[in-house]
Amino acid sequence: MPDNSKSLMIQTTDLTKRFGRFTAVDKLNLSIEKGEIFGFLGANGAGKTTAIRMLCGLLKPTSGTAVVADCDITHQSEQLKTRIGYMSQRFALYEDLTVKENVLFYSGIYQVETSRALSVAEELLSEMGIDLGSKALTSSLPLGFKQRLALTCSLLHDPRLLFLDEPTSGVDPQARRAFWNVINRLAEKGKTVIVTTHFMDEAEYCHRVVIMQEGKAIALGEPAVLKNEHSVPNMQQLFLKLVS
Amino acid sequence: MxxxxxxxxxxxxxxxxxxxxxxxxxxxxxxxxxxxxxxxxxNMEIRNLRMAVFDYSHTPTSRELVNDFSASGKFQVSYPNLPEDSINQLFFSRKYEAVLLIPKGFAEELNRLKKTDVQLLIDASDPNAATLIRSYCTSVIGRYNQLEKYSPIDVRTNILYNPDxxxxxxxxxxxxxxxxxxxxxxxxxxxxxxxxxxxxxxxxxxxxxxxxxxxxxxxxxxxxxxxxxxxxxxxxxxxxxxxxxxxxxxxxxxxxxxxxxxxxxxxxxxxxxxxxxxxxxxxxxxxxxxxxxxxxxxxxxxxxxxxxxxxxxxxxxxxxxxxxxxxxxxxxxxxxxxxxxxxxxxxxxxxxxxxxxxxxxxxxx
Incomplete structure (x- = not known):
């Protein structure tokens, strides 16, 4: 076996999570390379979010191991957390704070220098036309803006690995398109991006995907290769074929 | 760090x-x-309690006791002039909170024995109020006893830290x-x-x-x-x-x-x-x-x-x-x-x- 561990960002071995008698993630084996945009696909309850939460150090695996950003997720979660960014599916922002106050809060808990955090935020938000100095509360922003702000907050500490849990749910198609452009640019800068989604058309944007069902990986590979193997025209058809 | x-x-x-x-x-x-x-x-204080008095003694001694009740500031005393068996009606109509019955032989017995009984009826449908009324009455009668030297033991209470x-x-x-x-x-x-x-x-x-x-x-x-x-x-x-x-x-x-x-x-x-x-x-x-x-x-x-x-x-x-x-x-x-x-x-x-x-x-x- 060639030694490719240097270029790997994530490697899981039989990663398993059980809640009581329910197995949410069942012996997941994945190797994800640096700079990849990697998609977790599957219906609701397929185990995508649980898998991601384990990889972030938020949940302890029941069995199996994983090394993420050179950290063991069970024993080095503290160190792991300084290297990753995470954006949950609910855009965890404080609606009663302004945009700037949200940015300052997250820069505070990540111990990022204020001036640096503000310039990072300025750069990421300006193209959306979001004004950092605005007195408006976050609750008054449209959903697309909130999504961008949540992404910004998870990037302030310049993580090498970014987890996006259903980042585009509830956002209109135009904003989704724009968001994927940002993700692509992040990958070009060398960041690894892990995305969960149940929009099969978005899977086409990923370099590689894993399709999950009932906690198990039922398909893994590049979208084009997978479509070819199963001779289907798009990911939607592939998914339906695999799941039924 | x-x-x-x-x-x-x-x-x-x-x-x-x-x-x-x-x-x-x-x-x-x-x-x-x-x-x-x-x-x-x-408020844990009650003022202007309405008290009905049935004074069968009709003596200066009994009137003095009644006066002490009204002088205490807590009671509004009146003589309803009704038969004794209508006392329940007084309570039913909520006209009085307390009734004081002074028996016929009150003054005479007090003179002779230095000791006698009066009857006090209290509407206890509000128990908190009743407890207060009772303690007010006890203190009025206690003071009366003290002044007229009827009571063998003179109790003087000193309430500390919150005298009022x-x-x-x-x-x-x-x-x-x-x-x-x-x-x-x-x-x-x-x-x-x-x-x-x-x-x-x-x-x-x-x-x-x-x-x-x-x-x-x-x-x-x-x-x-x-x-x-x-x-x-x-x-x-x-x-x-x-x-x-x-x-x-x-x-x-x-x-x-x-x-x-x-x-x-x-x-x-x-x-x-x-x-x-x-x-x-x-x-x-x-x-x-x-x-x-x-x-x-x-x-x-x-x-x-x-x-x-x-x-x-x-x-x-x-x-x-x-x-x-x-x-x-x-x-x-x-x-x-x-x-x-x-x-x-x-x-x-x-x-x-x-x-x-x-x-x-x-x-x-």
């Missing part, structure tokens, strides 16, 4: 507090409403105890469960923050808020109701801080159990408000409770805090006289905090 995580959380929390009208409503309006309600509605038995003296400390436990426990448990509901807690937990940083950062603003609130209630209580403050103010602040810590630990504990704000609110209210009103000695004396309930009072923080601040405010107690309740509060705080932090850090996994 310099940590600026705690100030970041504190600042955010302070913004939440200042921007949420509900919090300010609880902290400012609730004490005012309760002070007014307790101060003016829960002003109810404000006991409810202002009680209200401080109640509002503090509510503000501290309720607001902290809501503040944490709100983040669970919104998903922001998950977002914080995925950062390299430590659980004690979250707890301290979230709780400190509420400590300050609770202390300010205590001073606010104290000031209103002292200016509006003239409640005295005889002891040391720094001592008061120190003990109040200890009590707030106990209440905050309770709030933290609640937030590790409850998943939603509503559940947290219900739990915090039932665990603080009811025990503080019913079982702390705030309104009902602990000694008058059944033994089983008395045991429960040992785990009510307000019980100890009330002993402390009544001691400081009304009696001018010093630290050594308050070591026992202080120790009890410290033990409770340490136990609750330990359990809460342990459960809280488990949530990280």
């Amino acid at each position: 310099k940590s600026n995580r705690i100030p970041a959380i504190m600042l955010k929390e302070a913004n939440h507090i200042l921007r949420d009208p509900r919090t300010l409503l609880i902290v400012v309006l609730m004490p005012i409403v309760q002070l007014i309600m307790f101060g003016y509605a829960m 038995m002003r109810s404000a003296y006991f409810f202002v400390p009680g209200l401080i105890a109640m509002i503090l436990v509510m503000v501290s426990a309720l607001l902290t448990s809501i503040a944490i469960t709100r983040e669970k509901e919104l998903g922001t807690l998950e977002q914080i937990l995925v950062s390299p923050i430590r659980s004690h940083e979250i707890v301290i950062g979230k709780v400190l603003p509420y400590i300050i808020l609770a202390l300010l609130d205590a001073l606010f209630i104290l000031t209103v209580g002292m200016t509006l109701f003239g409640v005295p403050f005889r002891g040391s103010f720094p001592l008061f602040l120190g003990f109040t801080l200890l009590y707030v810590l106990a209440a905050l630990s309770l709030g933290l504990l609640v937030s590790t159990v409850a998943q939603t704000q509503q559940v947290a609110m219900m739990m915090a209210l039932t665990m603080t408000m009811l025990p503080t009103i019913m079982l702390s000695g705030f309104i009902f004396p602990i000694a008058s409770m059944p033994k089983l309930l008395q045991l429960f009072t040992y785990i009510v923080p307000a019980k100890y805090y009330l002993q402390i601040i009544r001691g400081i405010m009304l009696k001018g107690n010093n630290l050594t006289q308050l070591l026992q309740p202080m120790l009890a509060l410290i033990i409770m705080t340490v136990v609750m905090l330990a359990v809460a932090v342990k459960r809280f850090s488990l949530r990280l996994k």
